[in-house]
Amino acid sequence: MNIEMKKRFxxxxxxxxxxxxxxxxxxxxxxTIGTTLFFQEHGVKTEAEYKRKAMAEGKISxxxxxxxxxxxxxxxxxxxxYHELKKRGSYLTRAGFxxxxxxxxxxxxxxxxxxxxxxILKTPEEWKALGQxxxxxxxxxxxxxxxxxxxxxxxxxxxxxxxxxxxxxHYFTYEYPGVELERERTVSTLKAFALMGKFDGTIVHxxxxxxxxxQFHDLANLTGWAMMERYLVEDLLGASxxxxxxxxxxxxxxxxxxxxxMEALNKKGTPGTMIFGNTIDYGxxxxxxxxxxxxxxxxxxxxxxxxxxxxxVASVPVTEASRIPTPEEIIEGHLCVDMMIEKSLCFExxxxxxxxxxxxxxxxxxxxxxxxxxxxxxxxxxVDITHPGEIFAALKFIGPEQLETYxxxxxxxxxAMRAKVPVRPTDMIKIISQKREKVFEKTPxxxxxxxxxxVIVGSTDIHDYGKEIxxxxxxxxxxxxxxxxxxxTPEEIIExxxxxxxxxxxxxTYNGIALSYAKELVAxxxxxxxxxxxxxxxxxxxxxAGSSLAVDVTDAVRALGVNCDNNAExxxxxxxxxxxxx
Ligand code: B12
Numbered sequence: 001m002n003i004e005m006k007k008r009f010x011x012x013x014x015x016x017x018x019x020x021x022x023x024x025x026x027x028x029x030x031x032t033i034g035t036t037l038f039f040q041e042h043g044v045k046t047e048a049e050y051k052r053k054a055m056a057e058g059k060i061s062x063x064x065x066x067x068x069x070x071x072x073x074x075x076x077x078x079x080x081x082y083h084e085l086k087k088r089g090s091y092l093t094r095a096g097f098x099x100x101x102x103x104x105x106x107x108x109x110x111x112x113x114x115x116x117x118x119x120i121l122k123t124p125e126e127w128k129a130l131g132q133x134x135x136x137x138x139x140x141x142x143x144x145x146x147x148x149x150x151x152x153x154x155x156x157x158x159x160x161x162x163x164x165x166x167x168x169x170h171y172f173t174y175e176y177p178g179v180e181l182e183r184e185r186t187v188s189t190l191k192a193f194a195l196m197g198k199f200d201g202t203i204v205h206x207x208x209x210x211x212x213x214x215q216f217h218d219l220a221n222l223t224g225w226a227m228m229e230r231y232l233v234e235d236l237l238g239a240s241x242x243x244x245x246x247x248x249x250x251x252x253x254x255x256x257x258x259x260x261x262m263e264a265l266n267k268k269g270t271p272g273t274m275i276f277g278n279t280i281d282y283g284x285x286x287x288x289x290x291x292x293x294x295x296x297x298x299x300x301x302x303x304x305x306x307x308x309x310x311x312x313v314a315s316v317p318v319t320e321a322s323r324i325p326t327p328e329e330i331i332e333g334h335l336c337v338d339m340m341i342e343k344s345l346c347f348e349x350x351x352x353x354x355x356x357x358x359x360x361x362x363x364x365x366x367x368x369x370x371x372x373x374x375x376x377x378x379x380x381x382x383v384d385i386t387h388p389g390e391i392f393a394a395l396k397f398i399g400p401e402q403l404e405t406y407x408x409x410x411x412x413x414x415x416a417m418r419a420k421v422p423v424r425p426t427d428m429i430k431i432i433s434q435k436r437e438k439v440f441e442k443t444p445x446x447x448x449x450x451x452x453x454x455v456i457v458g459s460t461d462i463h464d465y466g467k468e469i470x471x472x473x474x475x476x477x478x479x480x481x482x483x484x485x486x487x488x489t490p491e492e493i494i495e496x497x498x499x500x501x502x503x504x505x506x507x508x509t510y511n512g513i514a515l516s517y518a519k520e521l522v523a524x525x526x527x528x529x530x531x532x533x534x535x536x537x538x539x540x541x542x543x544x545a546g547s548s549l550a551v552d553v554t555d556a557v558r559a560l561g562v563n564c565d566n567n568a569e570x571x572x573x574x575x576x577x578x579x580x581x582x
Contacts, residue, residue: 001377001380001406003377003381003398003402003406004398004402005381005394005397005398006397006399007397008180008182008183008393008397009182009183009186009393011186011383011389011390011393011394011397012390013183014183014186014187014387014389014390014393015187015389017190017236017387017388017389020187020190020191020194020389021194023191024191024194024195024198025198027151027155027191027195028195028198028199031155031158031159031195031198031199032158032159033045033046033158033159033161033163033199033202034128034131034158034159034160034161034162035131035161036130036131036132036135036137036138036160036161036162037131037132037133037134037135038050038094038131038135038136038137039131039137039161040135041135042135045201046163046199046200046201046202047094047137047139047163047164047201047203047271048163048164048201048202048203048240048270048271048310049201050137051271051272051310052271052310054093054310055271055308055309055310058305058308060301060304060305060308060312060313060341061093061094061274061310061311061312061313062091062092062093062094062312062313062314062315062334062337062341063092063093063094063095063096063139063273063274063312063313063314063315064081064092064095064096064314064315064330064333064334065095065096065098065314066078066095066096066097066098067098067118067119067324067325068119068324069100069118069119070119071119071121071126071129074097074119075129075133077327078095078133078134078136079133079134080327081327081330081331082133082134082135082136083134084327084331085331085334085335088331088335089338090331090334090335090338092136092334093136093137093312094136094137094138094139094164094273094274094312095136095137095138095139096138096139096140096141096142096274097119097130097138097139097140098118098119098142099118099119099120099121099140099142099143099144100118100119100120100143101113101118101142101143101174101176102120102143103118103120103121103142103143103144103147103149103153104143104144104147104148104149104153104174104176105147105148105149105176105179105181106148106149106152106181109148109176109179109181112178112179113176113177113178113179114177114178118142121156124156124159124160127156127157127159127160128159128160128161129160130160130161130162131160131161131162137162138160138161138162139162139164139165139205139273139274140153140157140162140164140165140166141165141166141167141170141205141207142167142170143170143174144157144165144166144167144170145165145166145167145168145170145171145189145192145193145196145204146166146167146168146169146170146171146172146174146189147170147171147174147176147185147189148176148179148181148184148185148188149188150185150188150189150191150192151188151189151191151192151195152188153165153192154192154195154196155192155195158195158196158199158202163199163201163202163203164202164203164205164273165192165196165202165203165204165205166204166205166206166207166244166273167205167206167207167210167211168193168204168205168206168211168229168232168233168241169206169207169208169209169210169211169212169213169229170210170211171185171186171189171211171392171396172211172212172395172396172400173210173211173212173214173462174210175487182393186389186392186393187389189392190237190388190389190392193232193233193237193239193388194237194238194239196239196240197237197238197239197240198238202239202240203240203241203242203270203271203273204233204239204240204241204242205241205242205244205273206226206229206233206241206242206243206244207243207244207245207247207276208222208225208226208243208244208245209244209245209246209247209248209249209276210247212225212395212399212400212403213225213226213245214247214248214428214462215400215401215404215462215464215486216400216404216408216426217404217417217418217422217425217426217429218366218404218408218409218410218420218422218423218424218425218426218429219254219258219363219422219423219424219425219426220362220363220366220367220370220408220409220410220422220423220424221366221367221370221403221404221408221409221422222367222426223261223262223265223363223364223366223367223370224366224367224368224369224370224371224374224409225367225370225371225403226243226262226265226367227265227367227368227371228371228374228391228395229241229243230265231371232388232391232392234267234268236386236387236388236391237388240268240270241270242262242266242270242271242272242273242309242310242311243262243272244272244273244274244275244276244311245258245259245262245275245276246275246276246277246278246296246300246314247276247277247278247279247280248278248280248426248427248428249278249296249426249427250278250280250281250427250431251427252295252296252298252299253299253356254427255275255278255296255299255300255303256299256300256302256303256306256351256356257356257359257360257363258363259272259275259300259303259307259309259311260303260307260356260357260360261360261363261364261367262309263307263309264360264364265364266309271309271310271311272309272310272311272312273310273311273312274311274312274313274314275300275311275312275313275314276314276316277292277293277296277297277314277315277316277320278292278295278296278316279316279320279321280427280428280431281295282316282318282320282321283321284321284322286318286319287318289318289319289320289321290318290336293315293316293318293333293336293337294336294339294340297313297314297315297336297337297340297341298340298343298344298347300313300314301313301337301340301341301344302344302347302348302351304344305344305345305348306348306351306353313337313340313341315330315333315334315336315337316333317329317330317332317333318332318333359424362423362424363423363424366409366423369409370407370408370409373406373407373408374395374403374407377406377407378391378394378395381394399485399486401418401464401483401485401486404418404420405418405419405420408420409423410422410423414475415472415475415476416472417429417432417468417471417472418468428465432465432468432469435469435568436469436472436473439469439473439568439569440473440476442569443473443569443572446473446476446477446572447476447477447478448477448478449477449478449572449576450474450477450478450479450572450575450576451478451479452478452480453478453479453480453503453504453575453576453579454479454480454481454482454500454501454502454503454504455474455479455480455481455482455502455504455505455506455575456481456482456484456493456496456497456500456502456504456505456506457470457471457474457481457482457483457484457506457507457508458483458484458485458486458488458492458493458506458507458508459485459486459487459488459507459508459509459510459538460487460488460507460508460509460510460511460513460517461486461487461509461510461511461513462486462487462511463486463508463509463510463511463538464485464486464508466508466510466537466538466568467483467486467506467507467508469568470506470508470537470568470571471483471506473568473571473572474506474572474575477572477575479575482496482500482502484496488507490517490520490521490524491524493505493507493521493524494521494524494525494528494530497525497528497530497532498528498530502532503531503532503533503578503579504532504533504535504574504575504578504579505521505532505533505534505535506535506537506571506575507521507534507535507536507537508536508537508538509536509537509538509539509540510538510539512539512541512542512543512550513542514536514538514539514540514541514542514553514557514564515542515553515556515557516542518534518536518557518560518562518564519560521534522534522560522561522562533561533562533563533578534562534563535562535563535564535571535574535575536557536562536563536564536566537564537565537566537567537568537571538566540552540553540554540557540564540566541553554566
């Protein structure tokens, strides 16, 4: 096994856990969980206490994310949504506040990061106001725990009466450009979870789709990954956690099976936070989006009827893919979800729950294998598997692709993505496999056409499905492939070109930086006098000064001599031309 670790600090130098727990003890003694309007209205001390009562009464919670960038607008809109829903016979139980990324780093580092446009809380009073707008319970996740400012965020959140805070998964994937505090981030995150563990009824939240989860191809491995996060947060740090998922779960029955699987691993019976809406089916046709909203919320409600786990059903406005929603659009979504919650009662008794159970058992059995293999692998690499900080860091340095490739379950197959056929592919992998098969159908004769030719593949950001498709096509065509993974920098590519003498660079990009990235890479190749060509695919767009949405930059990228036909069926010929000349 040739595991490569992208080390960002020496995890063997982390403080002893006794020292960390000792410090947390002191902080906990000075921390008090605040009281929100929601707690007052329901006569509870934590959201978990409310959820347990609601579950016993068969009441399903409802969730919305709120993403306005000024406090005044946020407070005004939350109050309006609450009152308007009440007037129309509906309700909102909880709200997730979307913060600016600078909230993820300590105050003194904030000026080093490009100014964001999200909500920023500056004083303990502003934090406390979160739960004092109306009786809607606040939930914190983006840029909270898992970020470098984890401990401070957790403390302020608890003091404000927020008792569900995340996000375990963000430790692995959210980055803060210009602020390299990886060791501090790890220590702060450990302390924040340990602090949560000191208060009964607090819930550590992890949205799997926001972390490594979105990069696994197999739901069985995702299950094993959830076991790993739970081992870290519950067994080693003493907190109570639950999982959230949903953005990438399109199949309604798949959502139910996965929720039942996560619940089977919930040894402490901690109530769930919420299930996110399926946004992969959301596009620009709002009428179709109502279908997506109805199908996922109906499934989530049926699941809560059958086995209440406390997870709130989320409403995602149908305009999600095009703009920040208006309060009216949020309200409309909730009214639609209400109808689904009502009708879920009719469906629940007729679902084949035995089949759901057997699918759940497959995920658990295979997930356990992935978990055990990861633990053994970490031990082989010299990681202390009783120190949560060492494990957090080592897993991050290894990355999801290597974890799945080396430790994942599934039958081996050289031509499969990650060289294994998933036991239960994720919905995105099902979609991608169909796209890939279409390409193969249209290019029946590619086998051997790139024999002896070397190509580099990678993606500029987290989106790596395009890269995976391109990689398997290149492999089928016989190329030698150097896969640099995600978040690949132009410098890494140039180093690899020098090292491997590859002449074709296949990069997938989706994060609105296509032109700047291509310019930097092309300039670097010229500077080093390297005879290699860039082929760029994905979303060739970029934010331009004065526009809020990224605009297409294909022509400008093409003018740099880059191929951006963005065509998975045709790039093999382009690579041949690079090597053999047209
Ligand atoms: C899946 C997805 C995610 C997943 C990614 C998981 C993963 N492991 O890849 C997750 C949930 C993590 C994600 C996160 C984000 N995402 Co996203 N995501 C998508 C989604 C739904 C699908 C993209 C995809 O992978 N498609 C599958 C590919 C295989 O299909 P394709 O794009 O058609 O590719 C074909 C061709 O383009 C070509 N091709 C692709 N690459 C290459 C390369 C070469 C060399 C060649 C020749 C051809 C080629 O071949 C393919 C096959 O035909 C899109 C929306 C959409 N419906 O497209 C948004 C989208 C790409 N995401 C977007 C955004 C903004 C984000 C976030 C920043 C959102 C947020 N605020 O949280 C975060 C990123 C956070 C971070 N940490 O960086 C935006 C991008 C906006 C833009 N640039 O204009 C989109 C368009 C959504 C939207 N409408 O706003 N996302």
